[in-house]
Amino acid sequence: MNPIAFVKEYWRILLLVVFVSAALVALFVPGGVTDDDTVVEGENETIDAGPTNLEYGLGLDGGTRISAPPVGMSADIDIESGQEREVETTLRDELGIDAADAVVRYHEDDDRFTAEVFAEEVTAAEFAAALQEAGVDVEEGDVDDEVTQQTRDEIIQTIELRINEAGLSGGTVYQEATVGDGYYIVTEVPGMSPGELRELLTERGDVQIVAYYPGENGTQTNETVLRSEDFASVGSASYNDRQGYHYVPVTVDDSEANDGSSPAADYQAAMNEYGFTGEGIGQCNPNIHDRETGEFDTDHDAQQWCLLTVVDDEVVDAHSMSPDLADSMASGDWENDPVFQMIVPSQQDANTLAVNLQSGALTAPLDLEQEQTFSLEPALADQFKTYSLLIGVLSVLTVSGTVYLRYSDRRVAAPMILTALAEVVILLGFAAAIRMPLDLSHVAGFIAVVGTGVDDLIIIADEVMDEGDVSSRRVFESRFRKAFWVIGAAAATTIIALSPLAVLSLGDLRGFAIITILGVLVGVLITRPAYGDILQRLLTDR
Amino acid sequence: MGYFDVPEIDYTRYSDRQLAAVPLAVLGVALLVLAGSFLLLGTPVQLGMDFVGGTELTVQTATPEEEIPGAFEEEPESIQSVASAENQYIVQFVSTDQEGLSEQAETNLEPAGGGEVIQQVSSTSASFGEQTQRTALLGLAVAFLGMSALAFALFRTFVPSIAIVVSAFSDLVIPLAFMSLVGIRLSLGTVAALLMLIGYSVDSDILLNNHVLRRGGDFYESTHRAMRTGITMTVTSMTAMLVMGVAAWIFGVELLSSIGIILFVGLTADLMNTYLLNLSLLRWYKFHGVAR
Numbered sequence: 001m002n003p004i005a006f007v008k009e010y011w012r013i014l015l016l017v018v019f020v021s022a023a024l025v026a027l028f029v030p031g032g033v034t035d036d037d038t039v040v041e042g043e044n045e046t047i048d049a050g051p052t053n054l055e056y057g058l059g060l061d062g063g064t065r066i067s068a069p070p071v072g073m074s075a076d077i078d079i080e081s082g083q084e085r086e087v088e089t090t091l092r093d094e095l096g097i098d099a100a101d102a103v104v105r106y107h108e109d110d111d112r113f114t115a116e117v118f119a120e121e122v123t124a125a126e127f128a129a130a131l132q133e134a135g136v137d138v139e140e141g142d143v144d145d146e147v148t149q150q151t152r153d154e155i156i157q158t159i160e161l162r163i164n165e166a167g168l169s170g171g172t173v174y175q176e177a178t179v180g181d182g183y184y185i186v187t188e189v190p191g192m193s194p195g196e197l198r199e200l201l202t203e204r205g206d207v208q209i210v211a212y213y214p215g216e217n218g219t220q221t222n223e224t225v226l227r228s229e230d231f232a233s234v235g236s237a238s239y240n241d242r243q244g245y246h247y248v249p250v251t252v253d254d255s256e257a258n259d260g261s262s263p264a265a266d267y268q269a270a271m272n273e274y275g276f277t278g279e280g281i282g283q284c285n286p287n288i289h290d291r292e293t294g295e296f297d298t299d300h301d302a303q304q305w306c307l308l309t310v311v312d313d314e315v316v317d318a319h320s321m322s323p324d325l326a327d328s329m330a331s332g333d334w335e336n337d338p339v340f341q342m343i344v345p346s347q348q349d350a351n352t353l354a355v356n357l358q359s360g361a362l363t364a365p366l367d368l369e370q371e372q373t374f375s376l377e378p379a380l381a382d383q384f385k386t387y388s389l390l391i392g393v394l395s396v397l398t399v400s401g402t403v404y405l406r407y408s409d410r411r412v413a414a415p416m417i418l419t420a421l422a423e424v425v426i427l428l429g430f431a432a433a434i435r436m437p438l439d440l441s442h443v444a445g446f447i448a449v450v451g452t453g454v455d456d457l458i459i460i461a462d463e464v465m466d467e468g469d470v471s472s473r474r475v476f477e478s479r480f481r482k483a484f485w486v487i488g489a490a491a492a493t494t495i496i497a498l499s500p501l502a503v504l505s506l507g508d509l510r511g512f513a514i515i516t517i518l519g520v521l522v523g524v525l526i527t528r529p530a531y532g533d534i535l536q537r538l539l540t541d542r
Numbered sequence: 543m544g545y546f547d548v549p550e551i552d553y554t555r556y557s558d559r560q561l562a563a564v565p566l567a568v569l570g571v572a573l574l575v576l577a578g579s580f581l582l583l584g585t586p587v588q589l590g591m592d593f594v595g596g597t598e599l600t601v602q603t604a605t606p607e608e609e610i611p612g613a614f615e616e617e618p619e620s621i622q623s624v625a626s627a628e629n630q631y632i633v634q635f636v637s638t639d640q641e642g643l644s645e646q647a648e649t650n651l652e653p654a655g656g657g658e659v660i661q662q663v664s665s666t667s668a669s670f671g672e673q674t675q676r677t678a679l680l681g682l683a684v685a686f687l688g689m690s691a692l693a694f695a696l697f698r699t700f701v702p703s704i705a706i707v708v709s710a711f712s713d714l715v716i717p718l719a720f721m722s723l724v725g726i727r728l729s730l731g732t733v734a735a736l737l738m739l740i741g742y743s744v745d746s747d748i749l750l751n752n753h754v755l756r757r758g759g760d761f762y763e764s765t766h767r768a769m770r771t772g773i774t775m776t777v778t779s780m781t782a783m784l785v786m787g788v789a790a791w792i793f794g795v796e797l798l799s800s801i802g803i804i805l806f807v808g809l810t811a812d813l814m815n816t817y818l819l820n821l822s823l824l825r826w827y828k829f830h831g832v833a834r
Contacts, residue, residue: 182673194640371665372665373665374665375663375664376661379657379661380661387626388798390789390793391789391795395785395786398781398784399778399782402781403778406774440795440797441734444734444797444801447798450782451778451782454775454782455742458771458774459749462770462771462774489692489748489752490749492692493740493741493744493745497686498685498737498741499685500685501737506678506681509730509733
């Protein structure tokens with residue numbers, strides 16, 4: 001037989017062989033078929049993890065996932081450019097909220113402005129009223145109970161940064177739409193406990209340096225002198241050996257704005273004006289702030305010049321200005337090289353401070369009252385892996401047994417089982433190739449695929465062997481086509497039944513639906529036609 | 543052929559009414575169960591943690607099972623020991639104070655086997671659960687409507703298509719009533735099983751309709767052939783699902799066990815609905831309906 005005729009004759013089987021081989025390569029050859037450069041890093045982990053290139057999700061690998069919606073609401077507003085700050089200030093004053101909790105944005109792509117408030121206690125009516133106070137015509141009904149996409153993107157970015165800075169790889173953050181028009185921010189991190197992840201998510205991470213000094217008439221005054229966004233670069237948590245303290249080295253932004261001012265210059269000017277570089281040097285009583293309890297004591301006799309490191313409205317530490325730093329500020333040299341050390345009580349504080357400074361603040365906090373948490377120990381996850389494999393093997397054996405009992409003809413039953421298994425191999429290979437993290441729900445999907453797959457093969461076998469022996473190829477083809485109508489119809493219903501799951505955000509179930517739908521497609525397009533060919537070869541006399 | 547063969551039922555002995563009576567009666571009882579549960583408990587099927595919120599801990603501890611409730615400030619809703627692993631228990635709570643409960647477990651439960659006390663935590667807040675509930679209902683509705691539309695598109699005649707839709711509906715209601723009676727709570731896993739059931743159960747109906755309507759030949763002959771294939775299919779799936787359900791239950795893998803058991807029950811209902819309800823409607827259509 002010449003090669004072309006051979007291919008023509010057996011193309012369905014050949015196609016199956018090609019797909020199975022490709023799947024095996026994707027599964028077992030280190031590196032697999034992914035040609036993505038960014039993958040290389042992660043690849044080492046997967047090789048360590050097992051003999052295959054399969055990736056596992058939280059449900060089979062351990063880790064923690066927390067889903068929670070962002071707090072806040074937004075409204076489209078009609079203002080001129082340049083009015084943004086004014087509206088923000090009005091919102092803040094009217095609603096009595098922190099500066100970080102009121103944001104006005106300009107959306108370049110569709111040329112509009114939005115105002116957002118990220119505070120739980122503010123109602124839509126209050127928000128609308130405050131906006132009207134700012135001269136913007138917004139009714140309560142115009143308020144959208146969701147923050148803007150930009151805000152969500154920023155939150156996702158910040159959380160990603162925080163996970164990376166905590167030294168954990170493999171974490172993912174994404175948003176998921178709900179049936180209403182709400183969104184959840186979902187964070188998944190392998191190797192983190194729920195408590196740790198929760199802390200990482202709840203911390204707003206708003207860092208400020210507050211100057212605490214005697215004001216005009218001698219009463220102590222608080223004044224925020226530096227905010228997170230004023231830092232140009234932040235070093236990593238460090239330890240000073242000689243004097244024994246933990247600190248984070250920071251550089252203040254010295255790039256000049258249009259009016260010639262820069263955060264560094266402003267900071268220096270403020271320090272000089274408030275007396276920190278003169279009478280206030282060294283004038284901060286260490287007892288003013290209790291490092292153990294974090295309490296800040298305002299009841300003291302002498303005048304105090306303290307620089308407070310404040311994270312999320314809590315005083316982390318209080319210090320006076322060191323003489324060296326004061327000198328360079330007083331002379332005005334400091335702004336040319338605006339670095340200083342933020343000293344904190346412990347290594348842990350230094351770490352969190354560095355992370356907070358580097359990742360910036362969460363644009364809006366997450367509402368953990370409405371959260372969903374899932375966490376699994378790696379040890380139990382390993383058990384689940386073994387169990388899934390066992391359950392899968394058991395199901396396949398059961399199916400094989402039933403099929404054999406029914407036909408008691410190895411020529412029919414053996415290829416049937418092999419074909420159903422080929423379907424699973426192709427799907428596994430696909431999962432490895434696109435690096436889909438497998439979870440328990442996917443395992444359920446694989447088992448469902450074996451189930452539906454065998455069902456369809458039974459339809460083919462029965463149809464083809466009906467009405468006596470299959471003598472000619474033409475008879476076979478016509479019967480096969482008839483069988484295929486039923487299979488196509490059945491496949492279509494399964495796909496329709498499961499497609500809502502594949503699209504809706506029902507957590508665990510998306511994987512199940514995707515695998516089952518893919519399995520049905522692979523079955524109808526590749527494996528079932530091939531089974532027909534095999535059966536034909538075995539049954540027709542040629 | 544084969545160690546088991548599909549029995550040939552002599553359908554001529556029964557009238558259409560007689561055939562349809564059994565599945566319709568079962569459907570009626572199932573609906574009554576759901577209605578009763580709705581009146582007594584407020585929901586047709588008890589909703590699981592995924593939908594109403596709550597916390598579930600899987601703990602590994604040397605503390606004996608009966609002393610576990612004492613470790614928590616809140617009375618656990620249920621404690622289930624994992625059959626395959628010694629000292630492993632699944633403890634459920636109504637509250638969503640995941641942190642507090644984890645802390646109490648860690649301080650008050652004796653560790654066993656060197657591993658962490660808390661092996662798995664999942665908690666869902668009530669409002670998150672409500673969201674999930676709405677999503678799941680929407681999913682089920684869309685799936686069912688999609689399947690119905692497809693059935694009508696495939697056969698383009700009213701009676702055979704509605705026969706498929708009615709049996710599929712019954713295939714969903716019967717396992718739901720079963721869950722309500724046995725006390726299986728509706729979870730994401732069981733919703734997946736119900737959706738899968740829509741896909742699976744329609745297969746045998748389509749097969750039957752196809753054989754009877756689109757092929758020539760005697761009605762009973764076609765029916766018998768469709769049954770031979772269809773029952774083999776359904777029984778194969780049923781055994782696979784039963785094995786998966788039981789094995790997963792022994793191993794304490796909830797998601798898989800609920801999918802397996804619900805599919806098993808649903809497919810059993812499907813056998814009845816397809817070969818009694820759908821068949822009687824088809825026969826009526828073939829012998830009386832077409833003539834009109």
